[in-house]
């Protein structure tokens with residue numbers, strides 16, 4: 001067995017308002033599901049303005065917060081993250097994902113084939129993009145399917161510079177939605193004749209992802225988030241942000257006649273979320289070949305914890321929508337440090353950690 005050359009590699013999810021780190025230690029492989037020990041899972045909140053829409057506006061300050069996160073707080077019993085290797089996320093809003101078929105056996109594909117496809121399918125000039133690609137399983141001979149993710153080079157460079165400036169070595173830069181799907185889709189399950197959607201509702205954005213025929217098909221940003229709810233509450237009810245956050249958590253999507261004004265604001269925003277999801281579903285069904293019916297929406301991201309939100313989405317969309325189980329592909333046993341409510345925020349970071357912990361030379365899965 002070849003061991004992972006990137007010993008202690010960890011996942012790092014960088015968002016506008018938070019950074020999250022997850023480190024797994026590979027243990028044994030039982031059947032097809034590997035088993036890991038959770039070495040670390042923690043986050044740090046970023047103040048406004050340091051990262052805006054994925055752009056590092058104040059890189060020096062971001063660097064300080066990153067060092068603090070990696071160093072850990074001894075008062076909270078946190079140990080420094082050892083090992084220089086990292087798999088980090090690139091912001092979703094700056095990325096493109098595409099699945100492309102090539103008339104060649106997987107073993108015959110050479111780098112030039114990939115570069116040719118990028119030129120043909122992505123809106124970037126030469127040397128202006130950062131590329132990540134994976135072969136997907138395909139039943140037909142003389143045919144391969146490649147899942148490609150491309151990000152503008154200046155964005156990838158910004159993140160590379162940040163990570164290298166704190167002494168990290170980059171094993172991979174992963175597009176957010178691919179990392180999230182890696183933790184939220186059951187790895188050993190074959191989905192036949194049915195598709196899944198993942199809805200990651202975070203502090204600053206919502207990402208809608210379709211997983212069908214054994215791979216991520218497409219992802220789309222939806223203008224809905226925890227911050228958006230807070231902003232609407234502050235403006236409509238003339239309250240401050242702290243109070244808005246409290247009301248959002250206390251009432252969520254539960255109707256309370258004594259707080260009708262909160263329900264009015266939140267239910268209006270949910271209405272927009274629902275119609276945006278419906279639009280994305282229609283787009284998927286009309287633009288993708290062999291699209292299967294999406295019969296389940298797996299939810300993650302901190303806003304999934306909002307009271308009655310999964311129930312409300314299930315009812316309005318007519319598709320069962322439920323919080324996902326972020327640890328399901330890991331068989332970890334020591335997750336007590338991260339209660340399930342908090343863990344939903346770590347779906348992306350866990351997906352990154354899975355890629356980091358897996359030996360990239362023996363990895364054959366499709367995500």
Ligand SMILES: Nc1ncnc2c1ncn2[C@@H]1O[C@H](COP(=O)(O)OP(=O)(O)OP(=O)(O)O)[C@@H](O)[C@H]1O
Nearest residue numbers: 015018202203204205226249301302303305306345
């Ligand atoms: N019980 C709850 N009810 C409502 N909202 C909640 C609850 N718990 C957490 N949240 C919200 O979840 C959000 C944080 O989610 P998450 O950690 O997934 O975001 P993020 O990954 O930092 O952001 P993003 O991916 O959007 O850039 C915050 O807006 C927070 O207020």
Ligand SMILES: [Mg+2]
Nearest residue numbers: 015202301348
């Ligand atoms: Mg997030």
